[in-house]
Amino acid sequence: MTDTKKDYQKILGSVQKPVKGEAGKTGTWSAKKPIIDLDKCIPVKSGKPSCYNCWLFCPEAVISRTIPPEIDLDYCKGCGICMEECPVKAITMEEVKIE
Amino acid sequence: MTQTLPINGNAQQKMMILTGNHAAAYAFKQARVGVVSAYPITPQSPVVEKIAEFIDNGEMNTKFVKVESEHSALAVCCAASATGSRVGTATASHGLMLMYEMLPWAAGNRLPIIINLATRSLGAPWSVWTDHSDFITIRDVGWIQLMCETNQEIYDTNIQAFKIAEDPRVFIPTIVGYDGYILSHTMMPVILENQEHIDNFLPPLKHHINLSDLSTIKGIDPVTTPHVRDRGQEGTAPGYFEYRYALQKALENSIDIIKEVHDEFAEKFGRSYGNGIYKAIQIDDADVTVYAMGSIASQARVAIKKMRKDGLKVGLVSLKTFRPYPADILKDLFKDKRLIVIFDRDIGYGYEGVLSYELKSALYGLKNSPYIKGFIVGLGGRDVKTEDIIQGVQKAIEQEKTGIISHTTEFIGLRLNELKNYDEEEFYKEA
Amino acid sequence: MDLPEEEFIYPGTRACAGCSMALIYRIALKALGSNTIITVPASCLTVLHGMQGFCTTKVSVLHTPFATTGASASGILASLEDKGLAEDINVVAFAGDGGTVDIGIQALSGAVERGTDFIFACYDNEAYMNTGVQRSGSTPPGVFTTTTPGGKTGYKKNMAKILEAHGIPYVATAISSYPLDLYEKFQTAKEIYGPKYIHILAPCPPGWGYDPKDSIEIGRLAVQTGFWPLYEVNEGKFILSKDSKRFLDASKRKPIEDYIKSQKRFKNVKTKDIVQYKDYIKALWAEIEQRIEKE
Numbered sequence: 001m002t003d004t005k006k007d008y009q010k011i012l013g014s015v016q017k018p019v020k021g022e023a024g025k026t027g028t029w030s031a032k033k034p035i036i037d038l039d040k041c042i043p044v045k046s047g048k049p050s051c052y053n054c055w056l057f058c059p060e061a062v063i064s065r066t067i068p069p070e071i072d073l074d075y076c077k078g079c080g081i082c083m084e085e086c087p088v089k090a091i092t093m094e095e096v097k098i099e
Numbered sequence: 100m101t102q103t104l105p106i107n108g109n110a111q112q113k114m115m116i117l118t119g120n121h122a123a124a125y126a127f128k129q130a131r132v133g134v135v136s137a138y139p140i141t142p143q144s145p146v147v148e149k150i151a152e153f154i155d156n157g158e159m160n161t162k163f164v165k166v167e168s169e170h171s172a173l174a175v176c177c178a179a180s181a182t183g184s185r186v187g188t189a190t191a192s193h194g195l196m197l198m199y200e201m202l203p204w205a206a207g208n209r210l211p212i213i214i215n216l217a218t219r220s221l222g223a224p225w226s227v228w229t230d231h232s233d234f235i236t237i238r239d240v241g242w243i244q245l246m247c248e249t250n251q252e253i254y255d256t257n258i259q260a261f262k263i264a265e266d267p268r269v270f271i272p273t274i275v276g277y278d279g280y281i282l283s284h285t286m287m288p289v290i291l292e293n294q295e296h297i298d299n300f301l302p303p304l305k306h307h308i309n310l311s312d313l314s315t316i317k318g319i320d321p322v323t324t325p326h327v328r329d330r331g332q333e334g335t336a337p338g339y340f341e342y343r344y345a346l347q348k349a350l351e352n353s354i355d356i357i358k359e360v361h362d363e364f365a366e367k368f369g370r371s372y373g374n375g376i377y378k379a380i381q382i383d384d385a386d387v388t389v390y391a392m393g394s395i396a397s398q399a400r401v402a403i404k405k406m407r408k409d410g411l412k413v414g415l416v417s418l419k420t421f422r423p424y425p426a427d428i429l430k431d432l433f434k435d436k437r438l439i440v441i442f443d444r445d446i447g448y449g450y451e452g453v454l455s456y457e458l459k460s461a462l463y464g465l466k467n468s469p470y471i472k473g474f475i476v477g478l479g480g481r482d483v484k485t486e487d488i489i490q491g492v493q494k495a496i497e498q499e500k501t502g503i504i505s506h507t508t509e510f511i512g513l514r515l516n517e518l519k520n521y522d523e524e525e526f527y528k529e530a
Numbered sequence: 531m532d533l534p535e536e537e538f539i540y541p542g543t544r545a546c547a548g549c550s551m552a553l554i555y556r557i558a559l560k561a562l563g564s565n566t567i568i569t570v571p572a573s574c575l576t577v578l579h580g581m582q583g584f585c586t587t588k589v590s591v592l593h594t595p596f597a598t599t600g601a602s603a604s605g606i607l608a609s610l611e612d613k614g615l616a617e618d619i620n621v622v623a624f625a626g627d628g629g630t631v632d633i634g635i636q637a638l639s640g641a642v643e644r645g646t647d648f649i650f651a652c653y654d655n656e657a658y659m660n661t662g663v664q665r666s667g668s669t670p671p672g673v674f675t676t677t678t679p680g681g682k683t684g685y686k687k688n689m690a691k692i693l694e695a696h697g698i699p700y701v702a703t704a705i706s707s708y709p710l711d712l713y714e715k716f717q718t719a720k721e722i723y724g725p726k727y728i729h730i731l732a733p734c735p736p737g738w739g740y741d742p743k744d745s746i747e748i749g750r751l752a753v754q755t756g757f758w759p760l761y762e763v764n765e766g767k768f769i770l771s772k773d774s775k776r777f778l779d780a781s782k783r784k785p786i787e788d789y790i791k792s793q794k795r796f797k798n799v800k801t802k803d804i805v806q807y808k809d810y811i812k813a814l815w816a817e818i819e820q821r822i823e824k825e
Contacts, residue, residue, distance in 0.1 A: 080743025178605025336583020
């Protein structure tokens with residue numbers, strides 16, 4: 001097409017490209033956030049990659065498989081699954097001030 | 100029946116005697132359609148039967164998905180088109196009705212899908228015979244709609260349809276309509292062009308989507324809000340209103356591409372159909388112009404000849420491009436005509452025949468509007484004879500003298516007088 | 531720990547907090563990998579993918595009307611076959627229970643009957659959750675939904691059995707609460723040629739009436755009470771999954787009352803009605819026992 005496109009010719013079907021935070025900062029959905037007690041956390045205590053139940057069961061994939069596991073509070077919805085699934089009860093849900 | 104003849108000195112063409120359905124199948128074969136998905140329905144089934152035969156004997160390298168309903172047929176076509184293949188299907192009547200949900204979907208996604216519609220009346224009651232009700236009833240969903248009068252025209256229009264629909268300025272799905280039984284099952288001579296010439300005319304599809312290319316991740320057709328989305332650096336995205344504006348404008352603009360492709364085809368292959376929008380027969384000196392499409396226009400050609408012999412200056416306009424509706428073109432064509440007689444093989448129930456009231460709306464604003472008289476004919480395959488056309492023209496001439504304008508429908512060809520005291524209430528009672 | 535680390539869904543989706551479907555989709559995509567095209571009908575999953583312009587997944591997704599999922603997958607595959615790319619790309623349909631057992635059943639049945647080489651995964655939250663918790667063909671009897679406020683009458687369609695009856699090479703049941711089992715089933719399905727069906731129970735916090743933190747535990751209870759057996763039927767061979775094996779022994783099963791009491795949606799189920807569930811579980815496992823004996 002050698003002619004310049006008209007405005008309507010630049011729009012065809014409704015398409016998307018991938019982005020992080022499509023729904024915005026979903027961390028704002030909950031004032032309660034998971035806090036990991038590093039004294040109890042298995043990979044911290046052993047110094048080796050291990051357990052990671054919190055990473056496994058997180059529906060939002062906001063927990064990293066690191067030592068210690070890190071939780072992206074910008075996107076954590078505060079569901080509390082990680083707290084329930086931690087085999088050593090290392091996670092508690094606490095009110096966190098959101099800036 | 101095949102005759103490989105040099106036609107017009109061109110050894111490349113082949114003439115066959117084909118039904119309308121088979122003409123469509125040969126067009127699909129030569130257009131190198133990648134995916135066909137269809138479901139049997141009278142009177143279209145031979146289209147896909149022929150395609151299955153072509154695939155079976157290696158003449159066609161097409162994936163034929165034999166779905167379990169027409170709704171799935173068009174859904175398969177939409178998905179296959181979005182994945183990047185050239186696709187087509189065929190249906191009729193209730194098959195098209197079952198596809199209805201997917202029709203605006205295909206248009207909104209701008210998928211260049213071709214449907215061959217062997218027109219057939221809508222139930223209830225059950226009818227397998229032709230009228231144009233299925234063709235006209237989908238006119239608001241955003242498809243290009245082209246009508247044919249001969250089997251050659253079916254073949255030619257299919258080839259053109261792919262080129263029109265796939266044009267980057269268009270990307271709109273297209274229906275090619277032709278009368279059930281009258282064309283679908285009637286054999287006529289059809290010239291089939293040399294494959295290389297078709298390939299030159301119709302290059303491979305360059306789709307704007309193409310999910311099969313995994314190097315670009317795409318979400319197709321998500322929930323689309325009324326608002327424009329602005330995510331700063333990441334970009335902006337149109338709202339629903341903008342997407343539909345784009346479809347409508349592209350559809351309006353496609354008139355130019357329809358004419359372009361028609362003219363290019365005429366130049367390359369030597370066959371034309373009026374100007375691609377309508378065909379005009381003896382209208383220049385016409386006092387009365389008959390306006391119709393498809394099988395009715397074909398019948399009117401015979402009636403015109405007869406009426407001319409009897410001294411009436413009558414002409415015919417056969418509409419080929421039904422959507423996008425060529426309002427400006429028709430206004431320009433009819434502005435100096437005094438009397439237009441319209442024969443609709445359909446009804447926009449609750450109002451008038453669709454050709455009739457759409458033409459009236461196209462002529463809105465003319466200082467000296469032609470007198471327009473419409474008739475309903477041929478529903479459910481009721482034979483439309485030359486005498487019916489002539490009767491309609493004569494009635495219109497009489498009514499123009501009165502100057503009365505009516506918005507209720509008048510039917511020609513009813514046989515109420517043959518009903519011997521039919522009354523549904525009494526029907527089951529013993530004599 | 532056996533699962534690959536790579537994520538195929540970006541954080542910050544519109545799924546509810548504690549959504550089992552989000553976890554299922556996350557785990558499934560890890561198994562399927564990036565050479566995958568997904569098709570999704572109207573469902574909660576549609577919403578997870580985001581609104582116009584911007585999506586949440588690292589795989590391409592084709593959204594399609596409610597009834598058409600099986601047909602949509604057939605169409606994607608047909609085009610890939612036409613282009614000679616079908617060997618390299620997984621075609622996977624992901625639908626909710628409504629889009630599978632009710633409005634979607636015809637297209638699904640047609641697609642598998644044609645031998646379409648794809649995976650159809652049903653995430654079953656046992657009602658039309660996206661439109662506000664209306665009953666579906668997959669809602670268990672007695673359950674509260676907005677269209678069955680007194681409790682659903684009728685049956686829960688056993689979709690896995692229906693698909694088995696089509697004679698396809700692979701049918702499996704799974705659940706969000708056992709992600710390793712789920713991952714393995716998608717891995718297995720990926721390698722098989724032909725139609726594959728995986729039916730995954732997906733506990734839903736707002737729809738089932740429980741605190742989001744309990745999503746995993748509630749699903750676990752479904753398996754531990756014997757209500758939701760995990761199994762595969764691979765080329766006609768019945769295989770009870772590892773996590774369900776010990777519940778062959780009825781004494782090992784947790785009481786169904788535990789499952790019923792944990793969710794508000796069972797509020798209309800009276801003690802006298804619970805016998806219905808107990809009979810159901812008994813019959814279910816009697817059949818499983820028979821099938822295992824035959825092998």
